[in-house]
Amino acid sequence: MTDFLLELRSEEIPARMQERAREDLAKLFAAELDKAGLKAAEIVTYATPRRLALIARGLPEQTAAMSEESKGPRTSAPPQALEGFLRKTGLTQDQLVERDGVYFAVVNKPGRATAAVIAEAVPAVIRAFAWPKSMRWGAPSQSTESPRWVRPLQGIVAILGEEVVPFEVAGVQSGVATVGHRFHHPGIITIGSADDYVEKLRMCHVVVDGAERRNIIALGAKMAAKKAGLTLIEDEGLLFENAGLTEWPVPLLGRFDESFLEVPPEVIQLTARVNQKYFVCSDASGKLANAFVCTANIDPSDDGAKIVEGNQKVLAARLSDAKFFYDTDLKTRLGDLQPKLEKIVFHEKLGTVADKVERVAKLAEWLASEGIVSNCDPRLARRAAELAKADLVTGMVGEFPELQGLMGGYYAAAQGEDPAVAEAVRDHYKPVGQGDDVPTAPTTVAVSLADKLDTLAAFFTIDERPTGSKDPFALRRAVLGVIRLVIVNDLRFGLLKPLFQACADIHFRQQRSPIDRVWPAIAEYEAISRKLIDRDDFFRLMQSATDRANEDAARYVEEGVTDSRVLFAFFADRLKVQQREAGVRHDLIDAVFALGGEDDLVRLLARVHALQAFVTTEDGANLLAGYKRAANILKKEEWVDVEAKPLTYEPLPEEADLIAALDAAEPIATVAIQREDFAGAMAALATLRGPIDAFFEKVTVNDPDPAKRSARLALLARMRDAVHKVADFARIDG
Structure with a gap:
């Protein structure tokens, strides 16, 4: 038994792609081995910004002999069938085996050297690799048949035991040479075998194991914060990203001006995280501190002073932009931003965001006035719904869309709105996911429920419903949000009634209200009357227009009932799924x-x-x-x-x-x-x-x-x- 090492070195691999690439490399390589009848005792993969590596342990020196059997025609079949089978297999009739009146072709294949199998397997893996984004390079890129990789391949290490497995991909010949850290050890390193790969690279300032790099960053960042009397605000996603950007991670703590703390803490954290990949810290009271932790990719000789100084300048510029957006947004009241919502299309068949706001405000007020959401002031519910989407047109949300709702809550509170209104504006999107908090404040519950019910009703009335795995408007998530709001808040009401209200309102607004259709008729007939139209004809035409409007109103009600029932069936299906996942037997739910x-x-x-x-x-x-x-x-x-x-x-x-x-x-x-x-x-x-x-x-x-x-x-x-x-x-x- 022997071990195989493969390293595919390239220009920088995006951090977000590295973990998936490790999994894909293991699966594709194992699949290629399986085709040849080989199986490794263990496959370990590594990823750094500059390399994707694999170690397959416990491989035999050659594959076992194999016997392949294919079924042919019956012995009584026409000669043409037999001739076709012989051409396919490359055998003669006397080489076929007859069993129960059927011909079989049995081909015995001798064992192959494992190195030969790997020499064919690795190029096949590289050709089949499905990067989210990939590229061609060099002279071969003129052909669409040329290999693709995430970034240009620069080197391949392929060693079985202590011997090179020779092959070539995209003009790169396999060998034993790689390189260490880009700055600390840019020279050539010779790898002897899979056993010394990890340690040799560590000596050259490259930590190939992503989990080890994450541990280094996590521990180093915590210690840096603790040394400054602070607590690191942990962020697993950011931890993976920093590990994917470095081969020799060194966490360093820096500071920013305290005046920036006037900006909401979520803005500071998001600015540091998204734009700079920095962790942030909290002080002893739990509030955001004017400190951050960045991750260097070198071992600095000055304890990181120059690196920290440069990062502080960059973050200061970013926070200055954020503070400018915040201060500018506060100068305009949320209510005054409503006209801008009329310019944002919610959906081509459903009108603008302003139209949606109007529907949600009406439904939220109705939920409160009907007592469906108890202890909720209908006036506050309407006001909160009217302001809920206004922050979509603010500068801050334009820069950071993930802050929608949150910034609206800050602006509403700063502008003197009722605290219940500000809270509802802030939290009305919740719950977004399965682990998200569920609002319990009555005004927030009313607006959140109205927003989700309107979204569901709107898309169901225009037949934009989830199909299979496709759910472009996240309607399944909206249903689960409604279910969680209802259960957590113990809302006791028949769901069909608000569903009908929402669906009927959509139909009503889509076609315009009956009275809106009568008034054009009045204007038309008044104009005709100036030409001395007969009085009786005028009133007959007016009655006809009114009758048509009443028929439309009846149709809206009928369509609203139909859609609300279909939508409730969708609720029932999602509730069954949710309860099955919670451990409730499906047959009891059906019962x-x-x-x-x-x-x-x-x-x-x-x-x-x-x-x-x-x-x-x-x-x-x-x-x-x-x-x-x-x-x-x-x-x-x-x-x-x-x-x-x-x-x-x-x-x-x-x-x-x-x-x-x-x-x-x-x-x-x-x-x-x-x-x-x-x-x-x-x-x-x-x-x-x-x-x-x-x-x-x-x-x-x-x-x-x-x-x-x-x-x-x-x-x-x-x-x-x-x-x-x-x-x-x-x-x-x-």
Whole structure:
């Protein structure tokens, strides 16, 4: 067994591509080995800004002999079929093997040297490599068949054991030579084998392991901050990026002018992170400090003084720009920015952002006034919604779009808006992702809910719905946001009603309101009247225009109802997915949804969770078994529910016991369901377990006597219907 080392050295690889490239290199190389019947005991990959490397351990010296078999035509097939098979395989008829009247071609392939396999595999890997962005270079780039790489390849190291594996890619010949750090050790390094690769490069100021570089940066940055009496604000994404930009990372702490702290801390952190790749720090009170940590790619002789000085100047310029945007934005009130929203298209079929703001404001006010969001002042909800999107046209959000909402909140607070309004403007996009905070302040909840419901209604009314893996308008995320808002805030309402409000409003606005369509008619007919049009004709035409407008209004309502139902079905599907991911059985979710008519998400989920707890008990499992037996009998007999009639015969004891148990359990279960005590309802139904078991054991349902048969089927239907008040047990597995 031996080890193989591959290093592909190039000009700088973007940091964001390095981790994916490591994974792809391992997968592609392993796949090429697998084609030849080779398998490494372990494959390790590394990435730095200038190199992508792989070490495959435990490779055999050659591949095992292989036998390939391909099936041919039957022996009774026409000669032409046999001739075609022989041409395909390159064999003669006497070399074929006959089994069960079918020809087979069996080709034995001897083992190959592993080095020969690798010499073919690596060029194939390079040709198949799917970089997000790649390029051609040099004279070969004149042909579209030339190899592509993320940046021009400069060197290839390929060593199996202690021997070079010879091959050439894009004019670069494989060998044993590489280079160290660009400044500390730019000269040639000779690699002896895979065993000395990592340490030899470390001696030349190159840390090839990305995880090790990340640890160096994380620890060094924390220690630099701690030495200054500060705490590093950790950022895993920034940690990966800094590790991807350096081969010999050295964290250094710098300072910026305290006057910049007048700018919101998120702006400072984003400026440092996005533009300069710096970490920031907090002081003992938890507030942002006027300090940052940058990562140098050299070991400076002056402890980094000149590097820090240069970085401080660059950051100061960036923060000056940010402060200018902030101060300039504060000079214009958010309310005065509304006209600019009329120039931003939200969607070609849905109008401008100003149109969306108007819809959201109306819906937020309605949610508050209807009590759907309790303890919410409708006036504040409308005001917050009217201001929520205004920061989209500010200088700061133009520079940093990810600050939308947040900056609006700062501006609203600075301009004297009600604190509830400022908070709603700041947080109305939340929750954005699964781990995001869910707003609980009533005004914020109303605006956030209205914004997401309007987005969903808008795109559903124009048939821009998610399909498969495509969801360009993030509607699935919007649905999950609504669900989380409802559940966390325990909002008790039927979801169909606000969905209808939103959908109908979209239809209404798309076609203009009926009265808007009447007024042009009035103007037209008034102009005609000046030419002495007949008075009766004028009023007849006016009535016709009014009738058409009323018909439009009715159509808007009908379309709103249809779209709201389709949209609710979409909500139901996403809720099922969310609950399955949370560990709830899919069949139990289906069992509750199958009841229909339930659009209160909180109540619906309470029913699902109570059902999951119940069916895992012995009583629940036995009741389910009894229910399924009853349902199967009713289905087999094609029972049609009829009004229950008094018994005309003396019931058997087991029959009477089941009737008595139903008489006792049904009222208790009904009251419990009305109180939304679903666990109590199921406990009441669990008392049916013994009587239903005894009934099936002692009572013949299909009695020859039609009266007995009908009464007993009706009794089973009664038992089934009692259980259906909780869930459709027919959809539960087991």
